[in-house]
Amino acid sequence: MAVITYREALNQAMSEEMDRDERVFIMGEEVAQYHGAYKVTQGMLERFGPKRVIDTPISETGFSGIGIGAAMMGLRPIVEFMTWSFSYVAFDQIINNAANMRYMSGGLINVPIVFRGAANGGVNVGATHSHTPENFYANAPGLKVICPATAYDAKGLMKAAIRDNDPVCVLENTILYNDKGEVPEEDYTIPLGKADIKRPGKDITIVAHGRAVITALQAAEELKAEHGIEAELIDLRSIRPLDEETILESVKKTNRVLLVEENKPFCGVDAQIAFIIQDKAFDHLDAPIGRVSAIDAPQIYSMPLEKIQLPNTDRIKRAALKIL
Amino acid sequence: MTRKKTDSSPETSEYQLCLTEKQVVEAKVNKKLTSEEKIDLYRLMMRIRRFEERAVQSYQRGKIGGFCHTYIGQESVAVGTLSVLKKEDQAISAYRDHGQGLALGMNMNECMAELYGKWTGCSKGKGGSMHYFAPEKRFWGGHGIVGAQTPLGAGIAFALKYQGTQGVCLCYLGDGAVNQGAYHEALNLAALWELPVIFIIENNQYSMGTSQERSSAGNPLAKRAEGYGMRWAKAPGNDLATVRAYTGAALDYVRETSRPMILEFDTYRYRGHSMSDPDQTYRSKEEIAEYKKSSDPIDHYASILEKEKVLTAELKDTIDKEAKAEASDAADYAEESPFPPPEDIMKDIYWETDNPDHKTSEGTLFFNSLND
Incomplete structure (x- = not known):
């Protein structure tokens, strides 16, 4: 298998789908001539031309809405947000027009659109540019939300x-863009809503998504080395739809669960997952559900402090040991 | 009307499309009309009015809830603009959408039933007054958030161009929507990318209860097009022939150049912003009465057709009676129709769950159910 970066994997996915289907095109700020603010669309303008790789002005509401309108007509747009922090400007379009359209039209219309971009803190850019809105978007029936952690x-x-x-x-996540991993040469897809056990274990279940998976994996290895604890790490990969089954099976095996996410705690994704676990596996729990999230403040700019604010291996290990 | 029909710009700008009275009369979309077609246009306006008057009654009887924005007084704009479309053209509107829906051929039954929240409504009772949809009739809604439909309209035009058709999208908005950011982003993108869309401002003079003078800097509203290098026009919206002539000219221009355009039609709504607006604080009864008397679009068109000997008093009466009966039947149909069953709450959310044979995802999409 080829070893490529997370960034190249995304580029390959989009390019292959554009080869496969003329209706697919990408638009966003700096996606064409600049090759993407984070170079995810490198080479795509040259390959597909300006009709299908389209630079937009800085108008998230406008180009998100154009994408939705085009999708209503049967095209399959990929709309890139330079970062998901800027999607807040387009929130109304995403929620009211993309998510609600099918419902409001009584099923007459569907909106086959992909909104994509990086959503992460940890890069020293302050509160306005460090949002992780998977909880906001997963809250809207009609939307699907995924958070891949590896190139594959x-x-x-x-x-x-x-x-x-x-x-x-x-x-996506800018910190992961350079991470390398094995990716098959042949065409493959991963169904939305299927979690992946990134590390099997028997003593405790750790549930994570996005870059928290990578941090939690490191923490799991340290728990093994330092304490002989075998943690099972579940990478959700998809927030909505959600693979409840894999979570619950693991909890029933380990009887302890720690939830890790880079989002803020209140009304975060893990709040819902904690509810599901207590609702459906209450009798299997030998300890309260543990949780590690970003420290509950706007994202701080100062670099060493942001490292403290986001979940790190020390906080994850501490939280795990508390419930073991 | 509070604002004079003539715009405040003394000179004609190079961006402005102006038609003389003669050009309106001789416009090909008007000249080719047969007597029968004229009667059909008159009938359509009357059907829209009687439909809405019947909806008002039902609202007052508590049969229709929520927000219900009537189009009474504005009928010539929807009928005039949409009656000159070609089959590849598309339309999208805001929340005052009954007129466009009916003008595009939606039937009164599905429209009335939607107001009643019934299963037989055009959106199965899920959309209500503000969210009529009929994509097979080229009507892409009915949208409730002011101005948010304008990027969608540009997107429809984007798709028409991407797909290589000659189609044009008519995107309706009210005078209140011109101050939304979404509209300006749509204008810039449409002009920048040369999208075949006509933004039609239905200027009924009031953004809810706020007059144009109190809400919008600069006049005419359509002239803002110039900032984006776009052509524009402003014309009286109560004269059907004028609306058709301007729309026809705009469609020709957009089809030929693939450039967008803004049309602003002055019009007037007779009732409040919505049914919950008592309409007592921001305009006078005399103002409304004066407009009805002097400028009603249906009376105005009737008088023209009567002069042309196309419409007789007898036919006028018949059309009116038929429209009333059709609206009344639609209300009966809505009344007798069932409400959607509770299971319907969970349908039409995802294409995938509505088409289980084509399901590709796994896992949980819904986090509770009716049985919880």
């Missing part, structure tokens, strides 16, 4: 998202 998952999930007939939000 990024490619397979992105291809599935582009082929999906509903609006899908793909939340």
Whole structure:
């Protein structure tokens, strides 16, 4: 298998789907001539031309809405947000027009669109540019939300998202863009809503998504080395739809669960997952559900403090040991 | 009307499309009309009015809830603009959408039933007054958030161009929507990318209860097009022939150049912003009465057709009676129709769950159910 970066995996996924289907095109700020603010669309303008790789002005509301209107007519747009922090400017379009359209029209219309871009803190850019809105978007029935953590998952999930007939939000991560991983040469997709056990274990279940998976994996290895604890790490990969089954099976095996996410705690994704676990596996729990999230403040600019604010291996290990 | 029909710009700008009275009369969309077609246009306006008057009654009887924005007084704009479309052209509107829906051929039954929240409504009772949809009739809604439909309209035009058709999208908005950011982003993108869309401002003089003078800097509203290098026109909206002539000219221009355009039609709504607006604080009864008397679009067109000997008093009466009966039947139909069953709450959310044979995802999409 080829070893490529998370960034290249996304580029391959989009390019292959554009080869496969003329209706697929990408638009966003700096996606064409500049090759993407984070170079995810490198080379795509040259390959597909300006009709299908389209630079937009800085008008998130405008180009998101144009994408939705085009999708209503049967095209399959990929709309890139330079970062998901800027999607807040387009919130109304995403919620009221993309998510609600099918419902409001009594099923007459569907909106096959992908909104994608990076959503993460940890890069020293302050509160306005460090949002992780998977909880906001997953709150809207009508939307699907995925958060790939590896190159393999990024490619397979992105291809599935582009082929999906509903609006899908793909939340990537700038810190992961250079991470390398094995990716098959042949065409493959990963179904939305299928979690992946990134590390099997028997003593405690750790549930994470996005870059928290990578941090939690490191923490799991340290728990093993330092304490002989075998943690099972579940990478959700997809927030909505959610793979409840894999979570619950693991909890029933380990009887302890720690939830890790880079989002803020209140009304975060893990709040819902904690509810599901207590609702459906209450008798299997030997300890309260543990949780590690970003420290509950706007994202701080100062670099050493932001490292403290986001979940890190020390906080994850501490939280795990508390419930073991 | 509070604002004079003539715009405040003394000179004609190079961006402005102006038609003389003669050009309106001789416009090909008007000249080719047969007597029968003229009667059909008159009938359509009357049907829209009687439909809405019947809806008002039902609202007052508590049969229709929520927000219900009537189009009474504005009928010539929807009928005039939409009656000159070609089959590849598309339309999208805001929340005052009954007129466009009916003018595009939606039937009164599905429209009335939607107001009643019934299963037989055009959106199965899920959309209500503000969210009529009929994509097979080229009507892409009915949208409730002011101005938010304008990027969608540009997107429809984007798709028409991408797909290589000659189609044009008519995107309606009210005078209140011109101050939304979404509209300006749509204008810039449409002009920048040369999208075949005509933004039609239905200027009924009031943004809810706020007059144009109190809400919008600069006049005419359509002239803002110039900032984006776009052509524009402003014309009286109560004269059907004028509306058709301007729309026909705009469609020709947009089809030929693939450039967008803004049309502003002065019009007037007779009732409040919505049914919950008592309409007592921001304009006078005399103002409304004066407009009805002097400028009603249906009376105005009737008088023209009577002069042309196309419409007789007898036919006029018949059309009116038929429209009333059709609206009344639609109300009966809505009344007798069932409400959607509770299971319907969970349908039409995802294409995928509505088409289980083509399901590709796994996992949970809904986090509770009716049985919880």
